[in-house]
Amino acid sequence: MEKIRAVCCGYYGQGNAGDEALLASLLQMLPDNVLPLVLSGDPKKTRDRYNVETFSRKAFFPVLKALRQSDVFIWGGGSLIQDATSAVSPLYYAGLMGLAQQQGLKTIAWAQGIGPLNRHLTRWVARNAFAGCSAVSVRDRASATLLRNWKISSIIAPDPVWALDSLPVKGLWDLPAPRVAITLRSHPQLTPTRLNNLTRALIDFQKATETCILLVPFQLNRDYAIAQSIASQLPGPNHIFSLEDPRELKGLFQGVEMAIGMRFHSLIMAASQECRCFALSYDPKVNLLMEELAMPGWDLDQLPDDPNTISKAWLEHYVNGDALTPHQIQSLVDRSLMHRDLLAEALAVG
Template identity: 65%
Template sequence: MGQIRVILCGYYGLGNGGDEALLASLLQMLPTSVMPLVLSGNPKQTSDRYGVPAINRKSPRELIKALQQSQVIIWGGGSLIQDVTSAISPLYYAGLMKLAQIMGLKTIAWAQGIGPLKRSLTTWVAQQTFAGCTAVSVRDRGSAALLSEWGVPFTLAPDPVWAMGSKPVSGLWELPAPRVAVNLRSHPLLTPTRMANLTQALIDFQKATQTCILLVPFQEAQDLAIAQTIQPQLPGPSQIMRLEDPQQLKGLFRGVEMAIAMRFHGLIMAAAEECRCFALSYDPKVSQLMQDLELPGWELSSIPDNPHQISQTWIEQYANGSSLSADQIQFRVDQALIHQEVLHKALEGGGS
């Protein structure tokens, strides 16, 4: 089989650690016969980081040229088709996939997390576009239920980041132990009052456990300011860990005892590295992950009003909670590799 020119389309090069992890996972899973081209918000950074060619995801001229020169486009992972944070974003992805289908490219929707979908137009566009795909894989039961309702064939497997490789983080082991990682992101439900309560709870938690707190922004635009607000208030050792390499981001959790996290991929990375987890859910995908992994945690809207109650709950999880077993992790890694099987099967022959 000859070389296949494949476009990788996702929320890449835009500073989100979870989406970068999906790109790293996708590149890791592609057959050797594939010549990938990444659509990126920062083509130079993407090219330098992953050693693959990349173009500006917003340049019509470059997009059309790439489509003309390629045989396949992969809609690459994550919550691309949802209209809660943006009504325009899902139309960009669906529009690009529909254009590719019209131009005769094979289209693969890979490791998708579909929804929430609140608008009838977005729902209709998504349904039509997924129906035109050669292959579809999804990462959660909610997405699977939507596709079943639409009559679109699919494969269901855990998020591919379970199977992504990890790398050690320079200097991590020089930081005081034990360590606890904390990831919070901005969200309307994370009100100033809730933020103040969580911060006070972290202060109390650190005093009680004598841990080093690692504040881990996954997306600097949404997470860094929160980390910078919390850190000066902590009484003990702390560090803001600004890691751009997604494999290092995952490797960080190998060196911590517990993670308190809002982000979906923060929880997956922590769980995959045998770290105890406590979830703060802002989205159905996080709530579903909590159910699937039986993780302790709260919905943002249900966080206790009493900082002491919050800290005591965290202390209990730190002292007596358990991580996933090696067998449980390996099972999810093996299942996540089903996304790789979908790719290899769909890309056999390369053409449309």
């Protein structure tokens, strides 16, 4: 069968485990007759990890070369089209989509989480970019509603990382049980005062539960210093896991009783492995996940000022909270495979 060459574009090769998990999920879901060409911030690392052809996402002429060698442009997944941090991200990705369409490529928006889009320009650019796609899948109701208001059809399915394969983690089972994983990230809402309150609450929580605390940075340059700071203050056993393969990150949660996290994909990975989860939200996508899974937690800007209140909430969930049932997890995994089915249909030869 003749190979279809597909440029895969996302926030890949930037050291963010959530986006790496989306890339790994995409590569896992691509039909066998598709040859991926991945645009990456670190082409060598991406090539070595996934054994795929890569091009620098930051260099115009290599990107243009990749487009000219290809048949399809796959755009996603995740929160690529949002202007909460800056207007640059949606303009960059929509610009690449427009360039791909100018080159005559079939364009697919895959597993998108759209928004927030606060600027008129970025909303206009996003609407036109999605309107030019041959197929669109989204991962949440808010994104589907936005596209429906724009008269753009899409399918909605849970984030594809629900279906990502997992790999065992060396050394995990040598650590004392039970284990609780913590995934915090640098963010303006995680002020020094809030981080101190969370750390003090975690100290009390560990004393009460005698758990081993696993600190899991999902993006080293944003998360590792926070993990180190917490680890230096914990009274009991703890370990920092700096894992680069997203399949290992998902496998880590197989040995965890409960996860307390800010990172969106850490909560998905943990929930998929039957962990009890407690969310600390900094972003609407985390709030949507909390709502959809009935997951307890707080918005960071509403975090209690009293560490004892925080610790008691964690203890209550640790003792009496419920993880997703195997049936619920399997349903989410099965429905997330709709993103795979969209690829198969859109890339079918004929």
